[in-house]
Amino acid sequence: MLVLFLLRQNPVQKAAAELFDISQATVSRRWTALLPVVEKVLAGHVPDPAQVSAGRIVLVDGTLVTTWDWRSEGTRLFSGKHRDTGFNLQVAATLAGDLGYVGSGLITPRRKPPGQERSTGDKVANRSVNTLRAAVERAIAHLKDWKIFATRYRGPLARFALVTKAVTALAFYKKGW
Structure with a gap:
């Protein structure tokens, strides 16, 4: 319950x-020990992206996940577009909105030519x-219901992939996959 609360609400540990x-x-100890367990137990609920996307259109987009400014780790993460520290989390989904992580044949909106309409x-x-x-x-938007994505991520960046896998597995579990 503690791990789910931390993922869903992203409060400070205190x-x-x-x-x-x-x-x-x-x-802190329980978070470190149990987050991998939650991800591993629910990993079976995450469908194979190749099977889910077979013969379907797959959409890919990115969203900013804000973080602390991790200069101490030798990394400077900054989004000029959002004027904030963080990194781009890529999300793939079918037209039904089902999450996934596969995509090919990208179609993007056409950019405005410089100085022209x-x-x-x-x-x-x-x-x-x-x-x-x-x-x-x-x-x-459904992923950002999990406050760990919607509010500033305070944990070590090395653990963020695990956080993403756990939330993805929980999202699929919640949908009944």
């Missing part, structure tokens, strides 16, 4: 410790692409 009536050190054809094409992209935006 707040979780007070809520669960344990020490912050115990929260978009042509009518480009505007029509972009409207079509953006209508399709709504499914992947929905998938990202």
Whole structure:
């Protein structure tokens, strides 16, 4: 329950410790020990991306997951677009909004030429692409229901892949996969 609470709400460990009536050190130890267990137990609920996407359109988009500024780890993560520290989490989804991690044959909206307006054809094409992209935006919104993605990630960056796998497995488990 503690691991799920930390993933879903992303509180500081001291707040979780007070809520669960344990020490912050115990929260940290349990988080470190049990997160891999949760991911491993639920990994069987994550469908094979190749099977889920076979014969279907797969949409890929990115979202910023904000982090601390990890200069001490020799990494400087900064998104100029968002003017914040973090990194781009790539999400793939089918048109039904089902999550996945496979994609080929990318179709993206057409960019505006520098110093010019978009042509009518480009505007029509972009409207079509953006209508399709709504499914992947929905998938990202569902992932960001997990506050560990929606609010500033405070943990070590080396563990973020495990966090992502655990949340993905929990999302599929919740959908009944």
